[in-house]
């Protein structure tokens with residue numbers, strides 16, 4: 048019973064009031080490994096744990112995770128709550144069911160929610176942990192690339208409303224993030240590409256050099272080369288850890304992580320969160336949103352059109368959509384944007400590009416400019 052070799056995993060620290068560690072490597076959730084059980088056991092405080100997962104992930108990985116939890120703490124009262132997979136399920140109703148599962152378990156204030164899944168599971172389970180008895184621990188075990196590079200880190204938790212994305216939520220940092228890169232082998236291709244959109248986002252807003260690295264490693268990433276994926280995940284966690292440490296509650300700098308999301312969230316809500324056959328998933332909507340935001344940047348005299356062209360080309364190389372889907376109306380999207388969490392009394396605020404690797408928040412953007420960009424495509 049040995050764990051992965053110590054040099055095969057990496058760690059990223061998130062500092063601040065509630066510090067935690069992100070551990071990244073192959074095989075970290077493999078059952079029967081004493082080190083894996085010990086690592087999980089170290090972050091469980093109480094006697095109760097609820098594993099929250101979805102209908103695709105639970106059959107693949109929940110037994111293994113529960114075996115590790117039992118090995119770590121034989122007396123643990125453990126139960127599992129499995130939600131149907133998909134963005135359409137990130138609702139207040141499912142959130143209520145998750146709280147019912149905590150009640151049925153008899154979870155006390157030192158209990159732990161173990162979120163095993165993608166961003167939908169992580170956001171909903173994290174929000175349940177934030178609210179149960181006003182806050183219990185949540186350990187994030189991300190299983191999509193998107194969750195590994197973004198949603199499992201930083202403590203934003205939420206559910207959607209029909210009115211808009213993530214409108215009900217809380218900031219609640221995880222107690223730990225354990226990222227087993229081996230689970231990416233079962234991730235559908237479309238989901239891998241969606242995760243790459245958020246990876247590109249970090250380069251677009253923070254680091255032109257990283258954009259170059261992504262272009263150079265595009266084939267390797269799409270082929271799921273372990274080394275390239277581990278490098279990309281670690282780099283993205285470093286970017287996010289830095290921002291979340293400095294601005295955990297999004298009073299300023301953290302808003303840059305919302306690049307592409309004002310457009311993207313409006314698209315997702317308008318399409319009913321995946322209800323339609325051609326609906327975009329989150330990473331895809333963000334890819335389209337980033338291109339539209341780069342066009343808006345150019346219209347407002349910031350980044351050059353060629354910066355936007357290069358960003359679009361990189362996203363296309365990753366097989367991502369970069370133009371507005373058919374059938375969406377500019378006025379309806381703009382109405383959605385008025386409920387964006389960055390909007391304020393002065394109107395819409397957008398994350399815009401100054402150029403490759405440099406972004407800023409721009410307040411009071413005229414709706415006529417947004418309309419012009421939407422109508423151009």
Ligand SMILES: NC(=O)c1ccc[n+]([C@@H]2O[C@H](COP(=O)([O-])OP(=O)(O)OC[C@H]3O[C@@H](n4cnc5c(N)ncnc54)[C@H](O)[C@@H]3O)[C@@H](O)[C@H]2O)c1
Pocket residue numbers: 101102103104107132133134137164165166167168170190191192193194197198199200201202203204212213230231232233234235238241242329330
């Ligand atoms: N909290 C944050 O900071 C943050 C950041 C980015 C995105 N998000 C949120 O994350 C959500 C999107 O997350 P996502 O892209 O992970 O989607 P998701 O959670 O819906 O997962 C995508 C699909 O892949 C399946 N799946 C997950 N892991 C798998 C695996 N290893 N093998 C096989 N199938 C697997 C899931 O069952 C699902 O069908 C959105 O709701 C978005 O708003 C939150």
Ligand SMILES: O=C(O)C(=O)C[C@@H](O)[C@H](O)[C@H](O)COP(=O)(O)O
Pocket residue numbers: 197201203205212213245297301302304305308388
């Ligand atoms: O962590 C953040 O901050 C982000 O904005 C990351 C985004 O990728 C993520 O989709 C987030 O959930 C969006 O936040 P919201 O505040 O616009 O709901």
Ligand SMILES: [Zn+2]
Pocket residue numbers: 197245308329333
């Ligand atoms: Zn996102």
